[in-house]
Amino acid sequence: MHPQRKKRLLLVVAALAVIGIASALILNAFRSNLVFFHTPTEVATKQVATDRTLRIGGLVVPGSIERSAGGLQVSFAVSDKVHSVPVRYQGILPDLFNEGKGTVVQGVLGADGVFQASQVLAKHDENYMPPEAADALERAGQTVVQP
Template sequence: MTPRQRRVAIVLGIVAALAAATALVIDALRSNMVFYYSPSQVAAQQAPGGRAFRVGGLVAPGSVRRDGLQVRFVVTDTVQMLPVRYEGLLPDLFREGKGVVAQGRLAADGVFVAQEVLAKHDENYMPPEAADALQRAGKEQP
């Protein structure tokens, strides 16, 4: 192998290694992205079936059912309702009628199985995605 061929082989190896590293980084970022959907979008089947995503809106009044650490409640954007199942401790500010964002997956039975539940942190705050979904639904932010 001549010195010129050796240099070309090294450059091609570096380019191939950079391309492989870039592909791995892009794949990792794509698999870790979590998108937000409203209950109306979930009902319209716009949410991914096999991937984790976030759903948000208001906790429907009278919908919270507790059984030990398992909690069932309904998230609504005032147009559609989505049943949610969560196992674990809920945030202290979790209340019926208040804003919530849950992250998880949609089960085959149509229930959203949450791995994480986030509640609003004061009287004037609502997650921006939830506020936008409520506005699109034609309602004012509470």
């Protein structure tokens, strides 16, 4: 093999190795930043991992909202009309957050089965519900009106 050809082959192999390593790093970072949506039924039947960030959507169970005295700690339950998941949140809730209304919470499911929310999202008008939550409720037999 000619020395020129050998250098060119070595450069191509090195470039492919660099591209492969960069692709692996990018895909790994992408995978660790994905946040999947799950229903309360999937959480209650232990179909989700307890060590990664996820979203749970459904309706806030009436009578489940409990606020700590003088603090920002809030506990409530999210349901898809089949199962409900207890949620704890430290912070200020959105103005439209209310019992019986649609919500999506993002956070981590604890080993004790309580969802530790880092973010709470609430619906913004009378007919809106996040598409994932609407689908989950429809699968559970609850009719949801979409605009």
